[in-house]
Amino acid sequence: MLKSGKEYLDSLKDGRVIYIGDETVLDPTTHPAFDRIANTYAALYDQKKAPENIDLMSYEEKGERFSTYFLKPRTQADLEKRTRAHRFITEWSYGLLGRSPDATASNVTGMAMKPTVLEDNDGGFPEHLSVLWEHLRTDDIFLTYAIVPPPAARNPQYYQSKGIESPTLRVTKEDDAGVTINGMKFLATGAAVANEVIVGNILPLAPDQAAESITCIIPFNLPGMSLWARKPIAEDVKYEFEAPLSFRYDESDCMLVFEDVHIPWENVIVHNNAPLSRDVFIKSASHVLSNHQSNCRFHSKMRLVLGMASMITKATGAHDVPAVRETLGRLAAMEAGFGALIDAQIYAHEQLTEEFVLYSRRYMYAGLAWAAEHHSALLDTVRELMGGGVFQFPASINLVRDPTLKTMFDKYWSTVDDASVDRMKLFSLAWDLVGSAHASRLQSYEKFFVGPVFSIRNYSYINAPWDEFDAIVEDLMQQYDVPDFTN
């Protein structure tokens, strides 16, 4: 069943506990820190269901419709449909929602496309995965993930040497009904406004960390579970005009804390198998399917960045200066190249199993690495093109309430081509993209959401056909020999 925006908002009133400092939030839909982003997602649920979008954004199976991002691709056409659906969402949200509902749904769909990863190993529960995936798509669940141990808690020996228990999440008890978990998980983007979370491990665990390998899909309202939010950004924005991106897209990041939380077996995907907890992401289609979405999102963001670079330079009058045109041309080439890299993932797809196909792994990881390395430089280019223009504007648009100030504002801040208010609107948006607290949080997000850049490069390393590359050099070297010095 495809949820409406209202049904989505109602589903968030589930009794979850969120802490903002010493404040307890029980309903994110009515709290100023989270109500705006909740409404953004609600609008997305309505868009997805709208008659003009329903064919693209959902598919039919056995008489029921499910969101396209739960589609297990069997053909290139299925991959294209998934990509178009991701692009619909990322264009609609300008590439600014890291954890839109299509992101983590793709993780679980990718796992369900290759359950043999779980079947072939002790501690894997493929039958639970299949039921959980069915539940996610049937109930149109917005899922997020927390799949990293907290910083500074990744070395158990260090804690043991100090006689302290590491705060990282682990199973502490097991019974017929399930497992009990204690500890903390880093860092669930979107948690305040998502329905459920997949808890697991994307970083490798040592063999003796089996208790930490717990991988499960759970709601946020389990007794003993709490969400610890970072400082919210949206609630400080008084007028959308002044910081529209902070206003709409502050998606929240929460640490998840578990104190004697009981997880029923049917929610568990991996238990007591350290390598498997990572393999279920990496060796299935999970990581590739979900990060193809990340690539689409980044491309939409690049398109916003290019539009901003163009509009800002028009506003400053620098647009047609040859050096500025060259900068814009360089940005345009990057954007086109990145777009082609996404299309290439479809055309160079791989046959994952007899039944299913998957985007090209290598091209997807190339996109991830490029994005993580270039995001800051792209935004810095826009900042440079802006000059100091943003700082010329008054502290708040509320000055227009005062007729005298408004007259002065119009007189001094308007240009021949643009009214003062329109110029302030453009520069405020640009600042929210490159300089505000929201922009700064996104800068860290783009650097780290898949893990640090060295780990992203490692994915490219392990998937490269090194034998093929080596053979090219060997073949070339076989074509000539040591010179004959005998005569």
Ligand SMILES: Cc1cc2nc3c(=O)[nH]c(=O)nc-3n(C[C@H](O)[C@H](O)[C@H](O)COP(=O)(O)OP(=O)(O)OC[C@H]3O[C@@H](n4cnc5c(N)ncnc54)[C@H](O)[C@@H]3O)c2cc1C
């Ligand atoms: C805004 C934001 C949102 C996030 N959302 C999510 C989410 O939704 N779900 C989730 O599970 N996680 C999320 N994360 C967490 C993310 O997975 C981690 O930030 C990432 O794995 C890096 O870990 P870390 O932050 O502890 O950095 P560290 O691993 O401590 O790295 C810090 C620095 O040290 C360097 N470094 C560390 N170890 C090495 C090494 N061995 N070799 C070379 N250099 C090294 C790194 O390159 C990096 O520059 C989010 C992070 C951010 C910033």
